[in-house]
Structures are given as structure tokens and as C-alpha cells.
Amino acid sequence: MSSKVLDQFLETNLEDLKEKGLFSTIDVLEGSNGPIITVNGMKMINLASNNYLGFATRPELIEADVEATKHYGAGAGAVRTINGTLDIHQKLEEKIAEFKGTEAAIAFQSGFNCNMGAISAVMKKGDAILSDALNHASIIDGCRLSGAKIIRVNHQDMEDLEAKAKAATESGEYNKVMYITDGVFSMDGDVAKIPEIVEICEKYNIITYVDDAHGTGVMGKGRGTVKHFGMQDHIDFQMGTLSKGIGVVGGYVAGTKQLITWLKSQARPFLFSTSLTPGASGACIKAIELIEEHPEYVETLWENANYFKSELKRIGYDIGQSETPITPVIVGDEKLAQEFSKKLLENGVYVKPIVFPTVPLGTGRVRNMPNAGHTKEMLDDAIKVYEKVGKELGIIK
Numbered sequence: 046m047s048s049k050v051l052d053q054f055l056e057t058n059l060e061d062l063k064e065k066g067l068f069s070t071i072d073v074l075e076g077s078n079g080p081i082i083t084v085n086g087m088k089m090i091n092l093a094s095n096n097y098l099g100f101a102t103r104p105e106l107i108e109a110d111v112e113a114t115k116h117y118g119a120g121a122g123a124v125r126t127i128n129g130t131l132d133i134h135q136k137l138e139e140k141i142a143e144f145k146g147t148e149a150a151i152a153f154q155s156g157f158n159c160n161m162g163a164i165s166a167v168m169k170k171g172d173a174i175l176s177d178a179l180n181h182a183s184i185i186d187g188c189r190l191s192g193a194k195i196i197r198v199n200h201q202d203m204e205d206l207e208a209k210a211k212a213a214t215e216s217g218e219y220n221k222v223m224y225i226t227d228g229v230f231s232m233d234g235d236v237a238k239i240p241e242i243v244e245i246c247e248k249y250n251i252i253t254y255v256d257d258a259h260g261t262g263v264m265g266k267g268r269g270t271v272k273h274f275g276m277q278d279h280i281d282f283q284m285g286t287l288s289k290g291i292g293v294v295g296g297y298v299a300g301t302k303q304l305i306t307w308l309k310s311q312a313r314p315f316l317f318s319t320s321l322t323p324g325a326s327g328a329c330i331k332a333i334e335l336i337e338e339h340p341e342y343v344e345t346l347w348e349n350a351n352y353f354k355s356e357l358k359r360i361g362y363d364i365g366q367s368e369t370p371i372t373p374v375i376v377g378d379e380k381l382a383q384e385f386s387k388k389l390l391e392n393g394v395y396v397k398p399i400v401f402p403t404v405p406l407g408t409g410r411v412r413n414m415p416n417a418g419h420t421k422e423m424l425d426d427a428i429k430v431y432e433k434v435g436k437e438l439g440i441i442k
């Protein structure tokens with residue numbers, strides 16, 4: 046029998062979540078997460094995944110995964126520092142470093158635990174972290190865990206960054222200061238102003254950390270936002286995930302040899318959590334090779350995204366100011382956004398509503414993630430549904 050205290054806590058708080066509209070049910074996909082998915086027996090065009098290049102179901106990656114699994118086994122067997130570092134992990138890290146244009150790299154089991162480990166390995170009590178207001182949850186948690194003072198910077202506001210950078214460094218209160226930002230912001234698709242960030246941070250001697258989860262495989266011919274701006278020698282931490290554009294699972298930091306040596310001796314998820322499976326490592330290496338050898342994957346992603354965006358605009362939707370394939374359709378009202386996505390789902394277009402508190406009040410939306418795996422026919426079918434549903438709900442004329 047479970048504890049009464051626990052039961053009471055769960056009952057009250059689940060009820061509370063539901064009342065506030067913050068409880069979401071989880072759909073089960075019957076089969077793979079490809080461009081077309083099956084949910085409750087219904088086939089739908091999938092515009093909700095982060096599988097930018099379609100690599101999650103790419104045959105070359107599956108083959109590389111199987112091959113590595115056969116050669117090394119299903120699991121790595123230990124944490125990296127005990128004896129869980131296989132040569133395939135080293136190969137993956139060399140590949141990431143080369144891809145990102147840095148001396149070295151370290152791989153983690155996920156992007157989330159990478160942020161938890163990497164930030165707190167370097168930033169401590171007595172330090173300060175300047176953090177963009179719209180940074181990802183894993184950055185926020187990583188900053189909290191570090192014990193450093195967290196100073197929120199208005200979203201992409203370079204004047205605010207400069208003022209707070211100046212104040213933090215000139216106060217003499219902190220041993221060191223870091224600025225941390227998403228490379229591409231996941232809700233609006235806007236891109237961090239890397240050259241301006243570098244200028245400000247170099248002026249005030251601030252450590253720079255870019256989480257490029259949504260930039261890798263997308264920006265800079267797939268190599269990420271930092272490389273897009275040619276700033277790989279000016280950003281201290283190029284952090285990212287292997288689960289979105291790369292299509293598999295895992296996280297990483299690319300940087301100098303000295304930084305990576307430090308992280309390998311200090312980052313707690315590296316020290317106390319078993320390493321990536323050999324299969325995942327092999328598939329990630331293959332993904333990077335494919336991006337390097339076949340620019341057409343990234344090109345197709347952008348062609349599809351640009352086409353889909355222009356069609357949504359043509360039929361009259363507000364798609365915000367995204368600079369990347371992330372395509373919000375902003376309807377404003379929270380209830381309308383929920384109703385909109387429900388109708389889209391019923392008509393075979395799988396998208397998710399995104400409302401307050403994930404985005405500001407009154408900017409309710411559904412978020413589309415067109416990817417390289419979609420065909421023009423799939424996108425056209427989705428547009429037809431958008432036109433029909435939008436007219437029914439009076440969102441477009």
C-alpha cells in the first residue's frame with residue numbers, strides 16, 4: 046500500500062494541474078517517429094518532432110547502430126571513468142570536435158544532463174551567470190545546480206546584456222562571470238546574435254556558453270550557429286544535443302583541450318552515469334558523416350521549411366519572425382490555440398499547442414517543425430488542412 050501522505054499530495058496537485066490547464070496527456074506513437082506517424086490507429090503528417098534531417102529513421106544510421114551493437118554489445122558496461130570508455134566514444138568525440146571546429150569534445154548521455162554537468166563543473170558559488178530570459182529548462186536547472194548567482198538578461202537584448210555584463214564584472218562581487226544562451230530559440234526560431242555577444246563578452250572578460258540544440262544540423266551547413274557566424278574560436282562552450290538534428294540521443298560540449306580535460310574530470314553525469322550505448326555512438330558518428338558528405342540533407346530541410354512558411358503566409362497566417370525551420374502559427378488566445386491544434390489533429394496534421402507559461406500570455410500558437418523527411422505532397426496536404434481548419438475557426442479569411 047502506498048503512503049497516505051503521498052496519495053494526498055498527488056491527488057491534490059494533479060487536480061490543481063488539470064484545473065489550471067497545465068496537465069497534458071501523452072500520445073503514444075504506434076511505430077517510428079518519421080514524417081508520417083500513427084496515433085490511435087490514425088495516420089498523420091508529423092509536424093511536431095525535432096528530427097530536423099529525418100535521421101531518426103535514416104537507414105544508414107540504423108545500420109551503423111546495429112553494426113556498433115554487434116561489435117561492442119548492447120551496453121557500455123560502466124561509467125566512462127571506470128571502464129565504460131570504448132574507442133567508439135573517443136571516435137565520436139573526435140568527430141564532434143572536427144565538426145564543430147574545436148580542439149576537443151566530450152559526449153554525454155543527453156543534452157539535458159550535459160547542461161546539468163557542464164555548467165556546474167565550471168561555475169560555482171561566488172560566480173555569476175548572465176542567462177537569456179528564454180533559455181531552455183536544462184540551462185536554468187544547470188545554472189541553479191551550480192550555486193552561482195543567476196542574472197536574467199532580457200531576451201536577445203544586447204543593451205541589457207552589456208549593462209549587466211558591465212555591472213557584474215565591475216562590481217568585484219564575483220570570481221568569474223558567464224553568459225549563457227540558446228543558439229536557436231525553440232519557441233520563436235530566432236537566432237542568438239553571436240557576433241555581438243562575442244564583442245560584449247570579450248570586452249568584459251566573460252565566459253561564453255552557447256546551447257545549440259536547435260542549431261546543429263540546421264545552421265552553418267549543419268555545423269551549428271557558432272560556425273554559421275565563424276565564431277568557433279571565440280565561444281568557450283559549444284554545447285548541443287545529438288537527439289535533434291543528429292537524430293539519435295546524447296549531448297556534448299566542444300571546446301579547448303583544457304576545458305574538455307576539466308569536464309572529463311569534474312562533470313558529474315560523466316563521472317557517475319553510464320556512458321552512451323555503442324549503438325547510439327555509432328549512429329551519431331554516421332549522422333555527422335552524412336551531414337559532411339551530403340549537404341543535400343540540410344538543403345532539403347531549408348527548402349521544405351521555406352516552402353511551408355511561404356504557403357502558411359500566403360493563406361494568411363501570422364508565423365512570427367522565425368529565422369529557422371521552426372514555424373510557429375500564432376493565434377493569440379490560449380483556448381483558441383488548444384482548439385486549433387485539436388482540429389488540426391482530427392484532420393490528420395500532428396502539431397502541438399504551445400501556450401502560457403511556455404510562451405508569453407496572449408501569444409498562444411501551434412508550432413510546426415517541417416523537416417528534411419517530408420515530401421512536397423505531405424506539406425501540401427498539411428497546408429490544405431491548415432486552410433480548411435483556419436477558415437472554420439475564423440483565424441484566416
Ligand SMILES: *Cc1c(COP(=O)(O)O)cnc(C)c1O
Nearest residue numbers: 155156157181183258286288295
Ligand atoms: C532539447 C534541448 C535540450 C535537451 O536535449 P536532450 O538531448 O533532448 O536532453 C537542451 N537544450 C536545448 C536548448 C534544447 O532545445
